[in-house]
Amino acid sequence: MTESVYIHIPFCRQKCKYCSFVSFAHPEFIEKYIEALEKEIKYFYKGERLKTLYIGGGTPSLLTAKQLEKILTLLNFDSKTEVTMELNPEHLTEDYLKEIKNLSINRLSIGCQSFDGRILEEIGRKHSPQDVENAVKFAFEAGFENVSLDFIYGLPNQTIESFTSDLKHAKELGVQHISLYGLKIEEGCYFYNHPPKNIADEDLQADMYLKAIETLSDFEHYEISNFAQEGFYSRHNLNYWNNTHYYGFGTAAHGYENNTRYSNQTNLKAYLSDPLKKFEHSLTAQERLEEEIFLGFRRKSGVNFGLINKKFNINFEQKYSKILDKYISSGHLERTEYGCKLTVKGILVSNMILSEFLD
Template sequence: MLDAIYIHIPFCVKKCDYCDFLSFKSTKEERKKYVDFILKEIELYPKYNYNTVYFGGGTPSLLEPSDVKRILSKLNINENAEVTLEANPKTVDYEKLKGFKEAGINRLSMGIQSFNEKFLKKLGRLHSSHEGEEAYFTARKAGFNNISLDLMFSLPEQTLDEVREDLEKMVSLNPEHFSIYSLIWEPDTKFFEKLEKGEYKETDNDLEASMYEMIIDYSTKMGYEHYEISNFCKKGKEAQHNSKYWRNEEYVGIGIGASGYIDGIRYKNKMKFTDYYDSILIGKKPVLEVEEVNEEMKEEYRHILGLRLLQEGIIPSSTEKYLEIYKELEKDGFIEKKLGRYILTRKGIFLANDVFEKLI
């Protein structure tokens, strides 16, 4: 049953030096216009009943609460649905956060990245460590009782102690959920340029593994459940929307560059505003490319997404191809059976990409 919708908001105040997400600078008028088209695009899809709504970006918190309300009013949202908005600390104050809450947002995902001024600067973030923390407390005051924080690690020249300090600071804030991502060196970013010029260098593999190990050990000791490779939560506070991706469930994707998965077809929307607007103006879904997911591909997706869920894992397939692969992965200590399902072992968690490669 399709009950999830992702809405892409492709605007940022300024591009961070490591990020290649689809986002642009914008004026208030451009953002208004974009929301007008989001409303029109929603009309091109059947009226599903949603249990999860996710505003991702870019920086959705750049929108006005009234615009978020316009979008949410267009959707059939079930009672108790999870309605998340990604927020950048620099773009929110009490009034705005209260406005988002009143508009129907009940979960915030805040991009903190680090509490260390040196790294915030390096990353090209606009907020200070204090502003990051303040934004979190302001969100609490505005009534949010479900907050996720994003942190990054394995940053250029970052030490194990510096990662520990960031993690301890974040955990001391007591968020319901957090995501912690090891830096990906994306081509076409300032970071990548500096890597190529030799100004930055990649973190040594062993050090990165020690960082990840420390993150897992400390977070679980402090009462967080490590439920997905990069995600931790308090009991019952898993990200419901993202969990649907990992369970390979279908969802609607709205906005430029957004992906969706409906009726066995994965699609990606147009990436340029003009193309996106032109399609919608003639009443056509602004889809750039589609991929029909046959049974074999569905199994591949199910495996590589499902194994990311560390407690839940996957129901084993009975096809010969997979039985062979499981046997080998089990023998090498990458996966294990738990209550009739396969999950990654600790070794498998650290070498997850190698495991996924074997499954495709």
């Protein structure tokens, strides 16, 4: 049974200079895109009552409430479902937030990135710090009780001090959840071909991350990149990290069902002409185990030996005893009541540690 849905809305007003996500500055295709989404959802979705629904992007807030409603009516969910929507702070009005609240959207994830206006300009964001403050204020006034802000650290000319003050400001605004991402410059974004000056090196990024953990010590650091007040974990994302099944709808969306990972076409026109096409990869038991380990170690709770042994019919501690012993004695891993997790020192070099679990 698949009880989670991700829907990708691949439109943005303009591309931010650091962003390689699949999104297009072509809002003129939105109507056609909704038709294609309807076709895809009607074909694949089996009508399960959803536990979580996530509308991500791109910029889902480019859609009108009517357009969103058209998509949402295809899905079976109720007031217990966590329904998240990603928003860009610019051009948000209180009326729009009230309209989407009436559609039963109950969690908002707003892209802030930084509260420093000069940095926002340098990275190609089209909003001001004030726009973010207004977006959060309007969200609370519209009745949302679960609001998250995204930040990037390691941005051009960003200092540990300015990043720390951003996080303190986020807390002052009263948000329940904060996501932090280290700047990554990947092929396809403007910065890849025009590298910015004064960006943080790996060491400074690590220092910023450590400072963030300290600054957000009154939040629960429940996943490598995510911090929340008690009871405000992202249930949808926990679902990914718990390696459970979900549908993925829309251009470039990924899904996971029946031990098969699939992805949709990334080219917008190709998706519009054939929204039912999926590229599938059926996972071997070893691949599933490795994914379980990778995703499990992202969580604060880490890997649960009993659960993983039962699921894969293995003895985890025996199979990986060398790696576990090595990294527990070096302080990169630590035992928990039910298994093992990364320490903060381990998180900083998690790629290296996790690669050792690969067959």
